Amino acid sequence: MLCPKHPQESLLPGQLTEGLKSHSCPICNGSWVAADDYQTWQSTQADPSMRVSNLQVPINHGGDYQPSRYDNRAGLCPSCGFYLVRGRINLQKVSFFIERCPGCKGTWYDDGEWALLNELGLSAYVPVLFTDEWQNYVRSAEAEFRERIATAEKLGPEIAEKLFDLAKLLEQHPNGDFGVAYLMRRFEK
Ligand SMILES: [Zn+2]
Ligand SMILES: [Zn+2]
Incomplete structure (x- = not known):
């Protein structure tokens, strides 16, 4: 398997977190997770009945996160060669993309993205991040956040x-x- 961002580089097997198998690039530290491996891990983490609207996402996450310099680079699935589809994580102060293969549904995390998803409480809900429901949820949560700031300024x-x-x-x-x-x-x- 080759790195989506460095097609000359082979991915090395490892673990993204305990119980989650991955393949990582020694150059950019990005990690590839096969759909089956993600599901196996997810079933030990996530509440399957959890809806997007119930997620408590810290919209105003204060981290000084710098996206990986490879975040904007398009990549091919290391497993089946399709172009990876990007899912945007767009919060108040944090914006980056995670990528998923439309064929095998494997996911790619540039260096630092998995750790940040973890911090945001989203790592167990990755498939949700590729839905319109998620994008709408973030938009309305942001609007509410801005309204609260404005109200606090007035009153x-x-x-x-x-x-x-x-x-x-x-x-x-x-x-x-x-x-x-x-x-x-x-x-x-
Ligand atoms: Zn790489
Ligand atoms: Zn694929």
Whole structure:
């Protein structure tokens, strides 16, 4: 098997993390994971009923992450030769691509990407990261994040925090709309 980013370089067998077989490039430190090996490992990690909307992704992850310089380089599947399809991980301060083969569904992680997925709590949900549902989820989570910042700037952090708590309480309450109606009445001129 050859490195997708260095087609002259052979990948060496190893482990990406305990229980997860991989093949890595000695030059760029990227790692290839076969679909079967990922699934075997994933079944020991992930909650199969987990939905994208239940993931707690730290949108505002503060890491000073520098994507690998090979992140933008297109690559071929080391196993079957198809062009790898890129899945974008696009958070507030962190943006990079992971890659997957459309044929064998194996995945490629440039140096550092697996560790970061781990930090973000996403390493056990890689297939999800290639869905539209994921892209939509990140967009709406980002919008909510920005709205919270703007609200805190207008009201001050203390009142903003109370407001977020109240909004949550009302959302969870079966008669929450009565609370909203009350507030609206108070502000009617
Ligand atoms: Zn390489
Ligand atoms: Zn393939």
